[in-house]
Amino acid sequence: MTKADIVNEIAAKTGIEKLEVQTVVESFMKSLKQSVSNGENVYLRGFGSFIVKRRAEKLGRNISKNTTVVIPAHNIPAFKPAKSFVERVKNVPVK
Numbered sequence: 001m002t003k004a005d006i007v008n009e010i011a012a013k014t015g016i017e018k019l020e021v022q023t024v025v026e027s028f029m030k031s032l033k034q035s036v037s038n039g040e041n042v043y044l045r046g047f048g049s050f051i052v053k054r055r056a057e058k059l060g061r062n063i064s065k066n067t068t069v070v071i072p073a074h075n076i077p078a079f080k081p082a083k084s085f086v087e088r089v090k091n092v093p094v095k
Helices: 003-014 018-037 083-090
Strands: 042-044 048-055 058-062 067-071 074-081
Touching: 003 018, 018 042, 018 048, 074 083
Parallel strands: none
Antiparallel strands: 042 048, 048 074, 058 067
16 A cells, blocks of 8 residues: 555545645654654554664674675664554464
8 A cells, every 4th residue: 555545545535636635645754754853652542553663873884895884873764553443464374
């Protein structure tokens, strides 16, 4: 499912114009990205959490040059699904 599919589905279910739905979806995504970029976690009850994970500094290897490189500490965005969401997905038959 793509963003366009989501916009089409919401517009069909609510009767709101697609352009307005697209504006709302874009605004939601922009707000979500901004919050996570600022180090804030976003919690959507029943769906999941968008969290910031801290990765510690570590040593990596450049295999082609056979050298070690230092990978600096950094943050990465992550998604943790809600338990109810995980259970719902688990109960879907495998195709």
